């Protein structure tokens with residue numbers, strides 16, 4: 001802790017001297033002038049010191065602001081990296097789990113599970129780097145086919161989710177069919193000589209259900225699509241059940 005008396009010892013002494021001089025009616029004009037010079041010299045020194053301190057504190061504040069900005073940028077980057085897939089820039093698995101669980105606290109959530117068909121063959125035939133480019137190209141096509149409110153996620157190597165909060169099962173089916181049709185309309189730009197198709201599983205989670213339940217239902221539907229020959233959309237069987245008729 002700084003002691004103000006210690007810090008300004010010299011100035012206090014000059015000040016005290018000046019006070020005594022001001023009170024001394026017998027003091028000669030020359031002696032008064034000499035005291036005044038002393039005060040002026042110290043005053044000048046104080047101005048110089050204050051200016052130096054203000055400049056230093058301005059510099060420190062600017063440096064602090066710069067570091068704060070860097071910290072915020074770093075936090076945003078870490079947050080982005082923790083929630084996004086580095087290859088495709090869509091949400092990663094943990095972000096999708098959070099979004100679905102969050103969505104299910106306030107309403108229903110429809111889920112489309114998309115799995116590229118025979119992707120291993122693409123890797124084997126054209127190489128892993130081409131496989132990566134196929135994944136990115138397919139994601140671009142999915143982006144163009146889904147509404148803004150949909151969250152696209154990569155939950156496995158060649159498995160993707162399209163999360164549709166508050167959507168009805170019919171809307172989810174339409175969107176899945178639209179992506180399916182778009183993949184069948186033309187080959188991906190990066191691999192024009194080879195059609196890349198996908199299978200889709202669609203389901204709906206009721207309010208207050210959870211990720212595991214919804215994902216498992218969509219996965220069962222996806223398995224059905226694969227089993228039936230791939231390159232198609234399957235709806236979870238729960239949605240085929242008719243409500244019991246009253247007698």
Ligand SMILES: Nc1nc2c(ncn2[C@@H]2O[C@H](COP(=O)(O)OP(=O)(O)OP(=O)(O)O)[C@@H](O)[C@H]2O)c(=O)[nH]1
Nearest residue numbers: 115116117118119120121123128129131132157158
């Ligand atoms: N290029 C590339 N390949 C990946 C990536 N992640 C997973 N894979 C490959 O994806 C392939 C998935 O193969 P499988 O699970 O047998 O599925 P599939 O060949 O698509 O067959 P079906 O799903 O049954 O139609 C494996 O060969 C993985 O190595 C990735 O990030 N990049």
